[in-house]
Amino acid sequence: MVSAKTLYDVIVIGGGPVGSQVAYRLAGMGYHIVVLERKTRLTDAACCTGIVSQECTTAFSIPDSVIYRWVNGAQLYSPSSKPLEIERTAPQVAILNRPAFNELWAEYAQTAGAEFLVGSEVRGIRKGENSVVIDVINRGNKIELQARVAVLTTGFGSQLVDGLGLGAAGDFVMGAQAEVETKADKVEVYFGNKIAPGFFAWLVPTVPGKALAGLLSRRHPPAYLRSFLARLSAEGKIVSADVPFTYGGVPLKPLPKTYGERLLVVGTAAGQVKPLTGGGIYFGLICADIAANTLHRCLGWDDLSNDKLAGYQRSWKRRLGRELRTGYLARRIYERLNDRQLDRIFGLMDSSGLIQELEDAGELSFDWHADVVSHIFSQRMFMTAMRSVKMPLNLRVRLRRDANT
Ligand SMILES: Cc1cc2nc3c(=O)[nH]c(=O)nc-3n(C[C@H](O)[C@H](O)[C@H](O)COP(=O)(O)OP(=O)(O)OC[C@H]3O[C@@H](n4cnc5c(N)ncnc54)[C@H](O)[C@@H]3O)c2cc1C
Numbered sequence: 240m241v242s243a244k245t246l247y248d249v250i251v252i253g254g255g256p257v258g259s260q261v262a263y264r265l266a267g268m269g270y271h272i273v274v275l276e277r278k279t280r281l282t283d284a285a286c287c288t289g290i291v292s293q294e295c296t297t298a299f300s301i302p303d304s305v306i307y308r309w310v311n312g313a314q315l316y317s318p319s320s321k322p323l324e325i326e327r328t329a330p331q332v333a334i335l336n337r338p339a340f341n342e343l344w345a346e347y348a349q350t351a352g353a354e355f356l357v358g359s360e361v362r363g364i365r366k367g368e369n370s371v372v373i374d375v376i377n378r379g380n381k382i383e384l385q386a387r388v389a390v391l392t393t394g395f396g397s398q399l400v401d402g403l404g405l406g407a408a409g410d411f412v413m414g415a416q417a418e419v420e421t422k423a424d425k426v427e428v429y430f431g432n433k434i435a436p437g438f439f440a441w442l443v444p445t446v447p448g449k450a451l452a453g454l455l456s457r458r459h460p461p462a463y464l465r466s467f468l469a470r471l472s473a474e475g476k477i478v479s480a481d482v483p484f485t486y487g488g489v490p491l492k493p494l495p496k497t498y499g500e501r502l503l504v505v506g507t508a509a510g511q512v513k514p515l516t517g518g519g520i521y522f523g524l525i526c527a528d529i530a531a532n533t534l535h536r537c538l539g540w541d542d543l544s545n546d547k548l549a550g551y552q553r554s555w556k557r558r559l560g561r562e563l564r565t566g567y568l569a570r571r572i573y574e575r576l577n578d579r580q581l582d583r584i585f586g587l588m589d590s591s592g593l594i595q596e597l598e599d600a601g602e603l604s605f606d607w608h609a610d611v612v613s614h615i616f617s618q619r620m621f622m623t624a625m626r627s628v629k630m631p632l633n634l635r636v637r638l639r640r641d642a643n644t
Contacts, residue, residue, distance in 0.1 A: 241273055241354055241356045241384070243382055243383055243384060243385075245271070245384075245385075246370060246385050246386065246387065247271050247272065247273050247384065247385065247386035247387070248265070248270035248271045248272060248386065248387050248388070248538060249261075249262075249265055249270055249271075249272050249273075249386055249387065249388050249389070249390060249534060249538075250272075250273055250274075250275060250371070250373050250384060250386040250388075250389045250390070251272060251273070251274040251275070251353075251389075251390045251392060252274075252275050252361045252364075252373070252389060252390065252391050252392065252393055252399065253274075253275075253276065253277075253391065253392035253393040253394060253397075253506075253508065254274045254275070254276030254278070254281055254341075254345055254355060254357065255284075255285060255341060255392060255394055255506065255507075256340060256341060256344045256506075256520060256523065256524065257392040257505055257506030257507070257508075257523040257524065257526070257527045258274055258276075258390070258392035258505075258506070258527075259274065259341070259344035259345045259347065259348045260299075260344060260348075260523075260524050260527035260528065260531075261390050261392060261505060261527045261530055261531055262274045262348035262351075262353035263344070263347045263348040263351050263353065264527065264528060264531035264532075265353075265531050265534060265535070266348060266351035266352040266353040267351040267352075268531070268535055269352075270534075270535075270538065272348075272352070272353040272354065273353070273354045273355075273356060273384065273386075274345070274348065274353055274354070274355045274356070275356050275359040275360075275361055275373070275375055275384075276355065276356070276357045276358075276359060277358070277359060277360040277361070278357060278358070279357050279358040279378075280357065281341050281342050281345045281355070281357065282338035282339070282341060282342050283338070284337035284338045284340075284341045285337070285394060285395075285487055286414065286415070286416050286453075286485040286486055286487030287337050287416075287487065287520075288334070288416065288441065288443050288451050288453060289307075289334055289335035289336065289337040289340065289451075289520075290310075290332050290333070290334055290335070290443065290518065291332060291333055291335060291518070291520050291521055292331065292332055292333075292521060292604075292605040292606045293309075293329075293330055293331060293332065293333065293605075294521075294604075294605075294606055295333075295520065295521035295524070295606065296333050298521075298524075298525075299524050301333070301335070301340070302343075304339070304343070305335055305336050305339040305340040305343050306333045306334065306335060306336070307333075307334040307335070307336050307445040307446055308333070308334050308444070308445065308446075309330035309332070309333055309334075310330065310331060310332050310333070310334065310426050311326060311327055311328070311329070311330055311331060312324065312325045312326035312327055312331065312425075312426075313325055313425070313426040313427065313428050314425050314426070314427045314428070315427075315428050315429075315430065315585075316427065316428070316429045316430065316431075317430060317431070317581060317582045317585035317586075318430060318431030318432070318433065318434070318578035318579075318581050318582055319431075319578070319582050321582065321585055321586070321589075323585055323588060323589050323594075325594060331605055332605055334443060334444075334445055335520070336445075356375075356377060358377060358378045359375050359376070359377045359378075359382075360375065360376045361373055361374065361375055361393075361399060362374045362375065362376055363399075364389055364399065364402075364403070364502070366500065366501070367385055369387075370385045370386060370387060370501070371385070371386055371387070371388060371389045371501040371502065372384075372385050373385070373386070373389060386501075387501065387538065387543060388501045388502065388503070388534060388537070388538070388543045388548075389501060389502055389503075390502075390503045390504075390505055390530060390534070391403075391502070391503070391504045391505070391508050392504075392505050392506045392508055392523075392527070393508045394506070394507045394508055395411070395487060395488040395489060395490060395507050395508070396411075396488050397508050400494070400504055400508050403499060403502065403504075404499075405494050405495065405496040405497065405498075405499060405504065406494055406495035406496055407494070407495075408490035408491070408492050408493065408494055408510040409490075409491075409492040409495075409510075410490070410491040410492045410567075411488050411489060411490045411491055412437065412438060412455045412456065412457060412488065412489050412491060412517065413455070413456065413460050413486070413487070413488045413489075414438075414453060414454060414455040414456065414460050414486070414487050414488065414489065414517070415453060415454065415456075415460035415461050415463075415464040415484045415485070415486050415487075416451055416452065416453030416454075416464070416484065416485055416486075416487075417451070417452055417453065417464065417468065417482040417483065417484050417485070418445075418449060418450070418451060418482065419442075419449070419450050419451075419452045419468070419471070419477040419478070419479070419482055420448055420449060420450075420477060420478035420479065421442065421444065421448065421449065421450040421452075421471075421476060421477045421478065422448070422476075423442055423444055423450055423476055423477075424444050425444070426441065426442070426443050426444070427441065427442040427443075427476075428440070428441050429441070429442075429467070430581055430585075431578050431581060432577065432578055433578065434454070434463065434467060435454040435455065435456040435463055435467070436456050436457045436458045436463070437456065437457035437458075437573075437574045438454065438455040438456050438457065438517070439454065439455070440452075440453065440454035440463070440464075440467045441453060441454065442471060442476065442477075450477070452464070452467065452468060452471060452477065454467060455489060455517050457574070460486065461484060461486070464484060465480070468480035468482070489507070489512055489517040489519065490507065490510035490512055491510075491512070491514045491517075491567060491570065492510055492514070492563070492567060493509055493510035493511060493563055494508075494509050494510050496552070497509040497551065497552050497555070498545065498548040498549055498551050498552055499545055499548070500543070500544060500545045500548075501543045501548075502548070503530050503533070503534070503548060503551055505523065505526050505527055505530045506519065506523035506526060506527065507519045507523060509526065510563075511523055511525075511526045511555065511559065511563075513562070513563075513566055513606070513608065514563060514566035514567040514569075514570045515566045515569055515570055515573075515608050518606075521606055522559055522562075522606075525555075525558060525559070526555045526559070529551060529554045529555045529558065530551055530555075532554075533548065533550050533551040533554065534551075536550070537550075561609050562607060562608060562609050565608065565609040566608050566609070569608065
């Protein structure tokens, strides 16, 4: 029973998968944990397609009960609709049932001993005496809870994080998605500035007859999704384009600082997201474990100072820093390509056997893009194709440097 008189070890703010993972790990270590979630139902998941790699499902033992299906490959479409198929023999990614996954992860945390208070919106975080004080609106009532440390796992665009003085994620992209009726049974990914400026659109089958169609885009996601659905409908790939949309956002760069006095920020709230694809589940779960390990040490020392918690940022940067930096560099270069150049690169990838080469080199990972990017940058034909792309000097220098490493 959650009580205002209790001094919790850890208050986790946000009951998404990352918050539940932090709570699960720390409750399992014997700490007194409460998770505060503003939604009244944990199954009201974020706008998300739920694609995670096989590596992620293994690392975090994600059971089949929350997986819609496994996927071996995808059909990619260039801006001029040239298809490029990537197909592998073994399953590469799982499509998660996001509401069921959210619920299961919260259940794991509860079984380990964490308490959940749903319908609880955190409005403020203050310093107390040897504690952190959390101001909560719980179903219309103001309550105040205290803990030795707070972990923010509030997802994208949280005003709470903005108010902590840790800086801002610096760059982000918005998305829209809809559930559609379809006969398609292959994942399809569409590129091009007329489809999803700066990013891409997708049609991802979930259960028989249904799919998620969506996109991330630098501009007007609803307008681009409307025209994407109209195209799919005209091509007979979906039954109707007249479907309700959900909206969400993805940070493309991490927060400059992800810790403070009695405070950690983890997951999408911290910008721990793959900049090339917008995938945040796997990296968020990895960082949740790193946060739990750091907190276990600091709670043991009873030292939750800024300096001691800095170890969290050092650890997650050691694991993911290169990925996030290289992914963001590749993203900025991708965004400078016009449709003609994108088509040319598609053609080169197809004719040069690059995909096969990456596969053979074991570098075609769904999660770890830095090696793929370095491999592509080291290809003479790629660098030749890039000559016509207008880029600021700093990007050109980094591109050349990465190509030579
Ligand atoms: C269109 C789209 C498609 C995506 N597709 C994929 C994909 O295929 N694969 C992938 O890996 N990632 C994908 N993502 C990203 C993915 O959804 C997130 O990275 C993931 O949900 C992050 O989990 P989280 O626990 O950090 O945050 P969230 O899942 O967003 O959970 C945050 C929780 O905090 C709660 N909260 C927020 N503020 C407060 C507050 N003040 N008080 C209390 N509670 C609060 C929210 O209600 C929410 O439940 C996609 C994102 C978008 C926008």
